[in-house]
Amino acid sequence: MSTTSFDNLVKAIKKGKKVTFFNGAGISTSAGIPDFRSPDTGLYSNLAKLNLPYAEAVFDIEYFREDPKAFYTLVKELMPGQFPPTKFHYLLKLFQDKGQLKRVYTQNIDTLERLAGIDDEYIVEAHGSFASNRCIDCKKEMSSETVKKLMNKGIPSCETCDGYVKPDIVFFGEGLPEKFFSCWNGDCEDVDIAIIAGTSLTVHPFASLPSEVHKNCIRVLANKEKVGDLGSRKNDILAVCGCDEFAEKLARILQWDVELNKMYEDGQKKYGKQENSTEEKTNEIKTKLKENDEKDVKDEEANENEDVSKLVEKLKI
Ligand code: OAD
Ligand code: ZN
Numbered sequence: 001m002s003t004t005s006f007d008n009l010v011k012a013i014k015k016g017k018k019v020t021f022f023n024g025a026g027i028s029t030s031a032g033i034p035d036f037r038s039p040d041t042g043l044y045s046n047l048a049k050l051n052l053p054y055a056e057a058v059f060d061i062e063y064f065r066e067d068p069k070a071f072y073t074l075v076k077e078l079m080p081g082q083f084p085p086t087k088f089h090y091l092l093k094l095f096q097d098k099g100q101l102k103r104v105y106t107q108n109i110d111t112l113e114r115l116a117g118i119d120d121e122y123i124v125e126a127h128g129s130f131a132s133n134r135c136i137d138c139k140k141e142m143s144s145e146t147v148k149k150l151m152n153k154g155i156p157s158c159e160t161c162d163g164y165v166k167p168d169i170v171f172f173g174e175g176l177p178e179k180f181f182s183c184w185n186g187d188c189e190d191v192d193i194a195i196i197a198g199t200s201l202t203v204h205p206f207a208s209l210p211s212e213v214h215k216n217c218i219r220v221l222a223n224k225e226k227v228g229d230l231g232s233r234k235n236d237i238l239a240v241c242g243c244d245e246f247a248e249k250l251a252r253i254l255q256w257d258v259e260l261n262k263m264y265e266d267g268q269k270k271y272g273k274q275e276n277s278t279e280e281k282t283n284e285i286k287t288k289l290k291e292n293d294e295k296d297v298k299d300e301e302a303n304e305n306e307d308v309s310k311l312v313e314k315l316k317i
Helices: 007-014 055-059 061-066 069-078 087-097 144-151 178-190 206-212 243-254 257-271 278-302 308-316
Strands: 019-023 101-106 123-125 128-135 165-169 193-197 218-223 237-240
Touching: 007 193, 007 218, 007 243, 019 206, 055 061, 055 069, 069 144, 087 101, 087 243, 087 257, 101 178, 123 178, 128 144, 144 165, 218 243, 243 257
Parallel strands: 019 101, 019 193, 101 123, 193 218, 218 237
Antiparallel strands: 128 165
């Protein structure tokens, strides 16, 4: 682990200062969920088979409107319910239990913070979640059970207007939930300790939050690589390492490690043993995409009218 000293962080925690977390996909990779932008293992580097005009199109609302198949190919892999929370998630729970959690801003749609026991009042799911679904045209809601059922037969569509239905995760081209803005308005001036973890800080407006906190805030980066402007302020602490490694180290210093390990082990028992490494998961997704591609070839043979190039051209504009 490459770190600067944790002394100021530990002092501030011991004084009773509260912690605000800013999470990204890297906090869940050890649960078996791939992140987006890591070379080789990240989701975006493994989407070639979907013939997307660019990787992020899989989460782009205009692309979804034209062709929702790419998203629905992946969605089965990403749906919550198959992955247990990590040690890092339980570190958040410990801060909540000690009365020292201010807020958890997360870009993740995997709901693992909730599964680890973080209460709704603390969680801001900036990019939405799988908890609800609606028609992209008339906005009529559809239950997750119905979506799951319809997904097995094809793309879920609205019973009223026949528009495609998608989970309420925020796609590129869509606005963030109101809770994101209202919470941040209230919290922004009041973040004394910020822990930024497992994110490349590339997607705005989330990516700019850590630079909006006040100058005396202790900003801690727990990430495999240096990102954003972290390291540019004198109070910044860089922990360039895995998120779980960071959680273990901080818990050890605070003497919370016995509790952390117990929570983690209980979580593993309750939500299933971690069955897949990120690499195995990525391979599974690659296989799925290959199957999908082969099916596409058959579909294309059967339907010569499908004009993908037109769509690609349109999206390039
Ligand atoms: P990214 O995939 O862009 O970044 C993940 C970061 O976590 C990278 O800097 C990795 O090096 C780091 N990382 C990976 N595994 C780690 C581990 N075990 N420990 C520590 N660091 C690790 O993911 P996000 O920043 O979350 O949006 O991506 C932001 C948004 O882009 C997502 O919410 C998603 C995506 O498009 C939507 O779907 C709307
Ligand atoms: Zn509709």
